[in-house]
Amino acid sequence: MSWKNPPDHWGGVSQLLHWVIVVLLVVLSVVGLSLDSLPRSPKYFWVYDMHKSTGLTVLALVVLRLGWRFYAGAPRPLPGTPTWQARVASVTHWLLYALILAMPLSGWLYDSASGLRPLRWYGLAEVPKLSPPDEALSDFGQIAHEWLFWVLLLVVIGHAAAAFYHHVFQRDDTLRRMLPRRRRPTDPGVS
Incomplete structure (x- = not known):
């Protein structure tokens, strides 16, 4: 059994x-959008630190995902897919990777340049600062973080809408290629 992505679907690791x-992006989005409405209490700072730690976890996971994609490849476009659709899908995937990398990096920059207390990843290890305190850089990181969120949200909505369009109206395997495959009685190893 190969761990790489087969030519017709995404493999289990992908x-x-x-x-x-x-799932982590959904949690980060809900928490991030509600942070301003929370009272400034010890619970607020705990939630804020969890938001930052989870954002850094997403950063690590997307780097791992990119590394895995370079190693394992990607499935071929479905037979009959128009060239323009395959190109749009490819550009969208790479844009998603870039945005998911940029979001936590902008948050990390904002946190670093703000001069706030040290960030400890889930309370376990101190995260190094990307810059010394710098108000202009902190403002840039905050604005970038907010704008990147809205751009990411739009691209994710478009990505999900395209997958559902293919699933419901085109009735092709676009969405199923990212879902676990069920074994059929004719699959090898099934009795």
């Missing part, structure tokens, strides 16, 4: 990384 990142 699927696992994809869906873990999706």
Whole structure:
């Protein structure tokens, strides 16, 4: 059995990384959008630190996902896919990777340049600062973080809408290629 992605679908490692990142992005989005409404209490700082730690976890996971994609490859476009659709899908995937990398980096820059107390990743290890305190850089990191969120949200909505369009209207395997495959009685190893 090969760990690499087969030519007709995403393999288990790619699927696992994809869906873990999706879940973490949803959690980060909900928490990030609600941070301003939380009262400044010890719980607020705990939630804020968890948000930052989880963002750094997403950064590590997307780097791992990119490394895995370079190693394991990607499935070929479905037979009959118009060239323009394959190109749009490819550009969208790479844009998603770039945005998912940029989001936590901008947050890390914001945190670093703000001069706030040291960030400890889930309370376990201190995260190095990307810069010394710098108000202009902190403002840039904050604005970039907010704008990148909205751009990422739009691209994710488009990506998900395209997958559902293919699934519901085109009735092709675009969405199923990122879902675990069910074994059929004719699959090898099934009795």
